[in-house]
Amino acid sequence: MNGLSSINIYSPADLSQSLQTMDTPCLLVDEARMNTNILRLHDRLQKAGVAFRPHFKTAKSWDVFSRMMTGPHGPATVSTLREAEELIRHGVTDIIYAVGISPDKLPRVQRLRKGGITLAVLLDSVEQAVAVASASDPFDPIPVLIELDCDGHRSGVKPQDATLLLSIAKALTPKARLMGVLTHAGESYEARGQAALEAAAEQERMAVVTAAETLRAAGHPCPVVSVGSTPTAFTAQSYEGVTEVRAGVFVFFDLVQAGIGICTTDDIALSVLSTVIGHQREKGWTIIDAGWTALSSDRGTAGQTVDQGYGLVCDVAGHPMADLVVTIVNQEHGIVAARPGSPRLDCDLPIGTRLRILPNHACATATQHDRYHVIGAGKNTVTEIWERGRGW
Template identity: 60%
Template sequence: MTNLKDVETPFLTVDRSVVQANIGRLRARLDGLGVGLRPHVKTAKSVEVARLLHNGTPGPITVSTLAEAEAFADAGYRDILYAVGIAPHKLARVVALRQRGVDLIVLLDSVEQAAALAVDRTGMAGIPALIEVDCDGHRGGVAPNDPILLTIGQTLRDGGADLRGVLTHAGESYFADGDDALRAAAENERRCAVLAAETLRAAGHEVPVVSVGSTPTAHFATDLTGVSEVRAGNFVFFDLVMAGIGVCTVDDLAMSVVTTVIGRRPDKGWILTDGGWMATSRDRGTARQRVDQAYGLVADLDGALYNDLLMSDASQEHGILSIRPGSTAPVPDIPIGARVRILPNHACATAAQHDRYHVIEPGSRTVQDIWTRITGW
C-alpha cells in the first residue's frame, strides 16, 4: 500500500473513521427527532462517501449539479433532488434522467421556471418540483407568505407538473454566533418551511415533502415537527468554519491537504510549501469569525497541530506558513522536504480543487483506498 510520504504533493487526504463518526452523529440526532436524512453530496461529490451515508446501498440524495445526478444515477441512485434553481435549458437532461427511471426532483422559485416544466414543453408529464422558500434572505426563494407562492403552485398544476413540496436552506446559519443563535436559525427554517407548506395545502395542493437543511441547523434543531427530511452535506468532513461557530471541534475535521515544505524565510518568519490556493482554495471563511484561521491550521503528517502555526497566505502554487499574529509561539523547525497537513476553512471549496481522496485511518500513514470525485456541471 502507498504511504502518505510517497504520494505527489499537494493532495487531499480523508480519515475514514472520522467521516463515519460524523455521519453517525448526525444520523443519531435526526433519528431522535424522527426525521429522515437526504444528504447533500455536493461537498464530497463521491459515490464512495455516499455509500457510507446509507449503509452501502443507494438512498435519497441531494445534488448541486446535473453531472452529479448523472454520475449517481450511473451508480444506481434513483431518488435525487437537484437543489439548484432549474435553468430551463437543462430540462432536457432532467427528462433524460427521468426516462432512465430516476425520480429526479427540480427546484424553482418563479412562475417562469414553473411554466417551463409544462408537459408540452418537456414532452414528459409530471416532472416533480419543490418550491424554494426564503427563510433568511441568504439567497433565492420566495417568502413563505408571498402570494407568488400560490401562483407558482397553480402554474405547476396547470402545466401538468408535480408540485412535490417546499424547500428551505438556512444559509445565514453559517454566520450564527453561539448555540442560541444556531437553535433560533433552525427553528426559523422549520417555521418558514411549514408555513409555506400549510399555505399551499390550504389552497388545495398536496405537499408531501417539506425539506429543510444546512449543516449548522441540522445539528442544532430541537423540533422538526412538520418536516419530512433534512439536507446537509458539509458534516461528512466538517471544516474550520463549522468549528468556528461551534458545530464541531477541530478533532472532527476529516479532510486535510498534504503539502511539502520547499523553503524557509527566517527573516520574515515564513515557511514555504508547494500547496497554494490551487490546492486549498481562496476561501477565507473564518475571517468573519471571532478567530481568523487565515487559509487553515497546520498539522504534521500524523495530524498533530503545530502551536499557532497558520497557512497565512497563498499564491497559486505557494503556501506561506507563519505564526498567528499576536502569538509568542516560535516558528517550528520543519525541514525542507518534510510534509505538513493543512486543515481547510471550507471543505467544499478545498475538495473542489482535487479529483480524488487518499483515504487513511487514525494513527496510520498508509493509504487504504482512493475515492474519486465527480467534476463538472
C-alpha cells in the first residue's frame, strides 16, 4: 500500500495542531465513535455465537483493522490482492479474497499463499473452477468459496441452481479445495424498515444454507458458510447454519447506513475537515475547499428518504447543521447550501470557518485520502496519524 509501511512525515508539532489550524481538506476519524461501533458489532455477533470476519476494504489501514479483528491472525476479508499483501505483512493468515477470481490473478494468489497462508478465492462458474483446479498443487490445494447470488445484486450462483453448484464442485475436485459458500446481501442497502432488513438478512442466510446443504448432500464438505453486509449484520434474527459474518463499513458508518436506519448521524466516525473559501450569497451558497477529490462523487443517499447531497455539513465540533448539505462538488470546490426543498437558511459562515462533512459512503470518501487524522477519545485535537493504502 502507498507509503503505508514505514514513513511518518508528521512531526510532533503537526499532532499538536487543532482542528482550527491544520491543513484542509483532510480526513478525520473520531476514535471514540469508531471504538463504539466496533464494540457494538463484536458484542452482537458474540452473543449470536457466530464468528466475525471483518472486511479490510473500508479502512485499508492496519491501525483501524487490527481493532476490528477478533484475533491477531484473522479471520479477514479483502477486496483486492494488494489488501491481502498488506494483511499478510502484518501476520494475518486467514483471508478470503471476496471478489470473483480471474485466472490471470492465480499466480499472484499462489505467491501469497506461500508460508502457510490461507488465502481463499471466490468463484461462480465452472470456467473459473477449472482454472483454479488447474493452477492448484494437489498437495497444497487452493481453497475456494462458491459465491451465491442471494438477491440479484451482483455476482453469484442462484441458490436453487443445484446443477451449477455441483458442476463447480466437481470441477474443483480433487485438485482445489472447496472450503464453503459465501454471499453478500448487497440489496439490503435498498431495504427500509426493520422488517425489510430482517427479511434481507434471512434471504441472505437461506441462500448459503440452501447451497451448503446441496453440496453436502452430494458429498462435498462445506465447512464455511459466510454471509455479510453491514445492514444484515445488525439485523439478522438467525444465524442457524451460518459459520461467519463479514462487514466493513460499520467501523465508521456513514449517511447511507444512517438512512437505512442501522446507525444515527451521531455514530458516524468519519468526516472531512474543510474550510470556507467564499460565498455566492444571493444564491445561499457557501463555498468550501472540499470537492470530489476530498469527498468522492458518491451519491448513495440520492435514492433515500433524506438526500444528503454529497455530504451533511457539521460544525467543527461535529454537530450537524440542520439542512445544510454539500449540494455540488467540483474537483477542489464544494458548494454548501440548504438541502433542496428546505426553507432557505440565513447561514453566516465567514471565510475561514472550519466545517466537517459527514460522508455518504465511508469507503468511497476514505479512498480519496492517504491518511486518517485521529481525534483521540475525549480530545479535540489530532492525537495520531494512521496511514491508509489503496491500489491493486
